[in-house]
Amino acid sequence: MAKSNISLSGKDILDLESMSIEEYELVMQTAAEMKKIMKRDIKKVPSLRGKSIVNLFYEASTRTRTSFELAGKYLGADVVNITSSGSSVTKGECLRDTILTVQSMACDAIVMRHPIEGAANYAADIADAVIINAGDGAHAHPTQGLLDMFTIREQGRDFKNLKMAIIGDVLYSRVARTNIAAWTKLGADVHVAGPMTLLPHDVEQLGVTVHKRVEEALEGADVVDILRIQLERQKNGLFPTPREYARIFGINEERLKLAKPDVLILHPGPMNRGLEISWDVGYADNALIRKEVENGVAVRMALLFLTLTGGKKIENLD
Numbered sequence: 001m002a003k004s005n006i007s008l009s010g011k012d013i014l015d016l017e018s019m020s021i022e023e024y025e026l027v028m029q030t031a032a033e034m035k036k037i038m039k040r041d042i043k044k045v046p047s048l049r050g051k052s053i054v055n056l057f058y059e060a061s062t063r064t065r066t067s068f069e070l071a072g073k074y075l076g077a078d079v080v081n082i083t084s085s086g087s088s089v090t091k092g093e094c095l096r097d098t099i100l101t102v103q104s105m106a107c108d109a110i111v112m113r114h115p116i117e118g119a120a121n122y123a124a125d126i127a128d129a130v131i132i133n134a135g136d137g138a139h140a141h142p143t144q145g146l147l148d149m150f151t152i153r154e155q156g157r158d159f160k161n162l163k164m165a166i167i168g169d170v171l172y173s174r175v176a177r178t179n180i181a182a183w184t185k186l187g188a189d190v191h192v193a194g195p196m197t198l199l200p201h202d203v204e205q206l207g208v209t210v211h212k213r214v215e216e217a218l219e220g221a222d223v224v225d226i227l228r229i230q231l232e233r234q235k236n237g238l239f240p241t242p243r244e245y246a247r248i249f250g251i252n253e254e255r256l257k258l259a260k261p262d263v264l265i266l267h268p269g270p271m272n273r274g275l276e277i278s279w280d281v282g283y284a285d286n287a288l289i290r291k292e293v294e295n296g297v298a299v300r301m302a303l304l305f306l307t308l309t310g311g312k313k314i315e316n317l318d
Helices: 021-038 063-074 095-104 119-126 142-154 174-185 214-218 242-249 289-309
Strands: 052-057 078-083 109-114 130-136 163-167 189-193 209-211 223-226 264-266
Touching: 021 063, 021 142, 021 289, 052 063, 052 095, 063 078, 063 109, 063 130, 063 142, 063 289, 095 109, 095 119, 109 119, 109 289, 119 130, 130 142, 130 289, 142 174, 142 264, 142 289, 163 174, 163 214, 174 189, 174 223, 189 214, 209 214, 264 289
Parallel strands: 052 078, 052 109, 109 130, 163 189, 163 223, 189 209, 223 264
Antiparallel strands: none
């Protein structure tokens, strides 16, 4: 793997707006090497031996938390998982005290998911350990954005001038905001569609084209990113019924014919099958949903490796 003059050593990974295209590229190159480790019979290298990583999750998670745990362990680090339900948070401990307590145990990185926007930035201000944002409210999910980027690149697609359609619950989606920031920076033509009640009032200021009809956003699309309807975050009345949403905005095989024949289908998971995505589309050959999960481990390995070593132990990957 070629060395780069760009370094993420000691850098907090909070969002993709604050990362450069060169840093994106470094993560992509490193993730490709990490994926080779995942294909081995023995998926273990000593690159992070002696490092400790704490996964601090205030919200439920399967894909993100598990992939960060595996990523750390594949690289030889010691990994500890903490959930709010099993921690002193239930006794009234504030976020600041939790972060300082975890840091006092000499951890090197804290991977953090929190329901409040800006929580990861707050943690980065008070902690010496590297902070990696695993999702903060509806604000940002940088590792999901990077794994989506890696997955699209892996299919041989260059982002410049690609038509990207983001469909569904944009208002509550940290994935949407993250991908919009990265894809527009990379030169893609980004379109969004969904119920007007689930689109931010200022979404056009993010540099996207807004459509009232999902069919217009899908027309000629190279990539379709289908967002999960986040029922746990929403208030009642944002759309009439799940059945009505599926009828008007759900992505099914018939509706997908409007996109290009080789369209790539993304979904951050978990899928509400029969709501925002049909069963057939979820299992289609061009659906990269399980590939996203696989690549999530590789990308998170890359970020842990780059932030905790600066890429200086690259020989251990060979």
